[in-house]
Amino acid sequence: MTEKTAEYTLSINGSDVVVPADGSRRLIDILREDLQLKGTKISCEIGRCGACMVLVDGRAMNACLLMAYQCSGREIETIEGIRDTDITEAFLEEGAMQCGYCTPGMVVSLTGMLRQDRERTREELEEGLTGNLCRCTGYGGMHRVLERLSVKESHERSAVR
Structure with missing residues (x-):
């Protein structure tokens, strides 16, 4: 062949x-x-x-x-x-990387999700990253990034009260 x-x-x-x-x-x-x-x-x-x-x-x-x-x-x-400074700045400021090998893939995944719908909850963003792994277990910073980029669900919490 x-x-x-x-x-x-x-x-x-x-x-x-x-x-x-x-x-x-x-x-x-x-x-x-x-x-x-x-x-x-x-x-x-x-x-x-x-x-x-x-x-x-x-x-x-x-x-x-x-x-x-x-x-x-x-x-x-x-x-x-990718030129989305909100996402890249969040990674830098929250220390969401250790060796940095997984970081480009995570930034790309988040960019794709947030371009489709900027109003994502933390849980939706976390679910969207299920195909991205960090071998250094640098997830603490990553969780802070997701919190920072997500839309707060305070309106739902207020309605329950």
């Missing part, structure tokens, strides 16, 4: 890029090797850890599971393209 190379036009962080690649080549490899976008990390390589998270048409997806042919003509945003 011979490899067939085709040209795929990807929109990466707002710029169109033509990438010659075998259609079954993974997006994570194109980002890191061809485009030198190293912020998207490789870890488990089976879609369980979230280190390789990117936004595809605004939705968080694992770049280790996406093939070149699946990305053609789609809007892809990596951590390098």
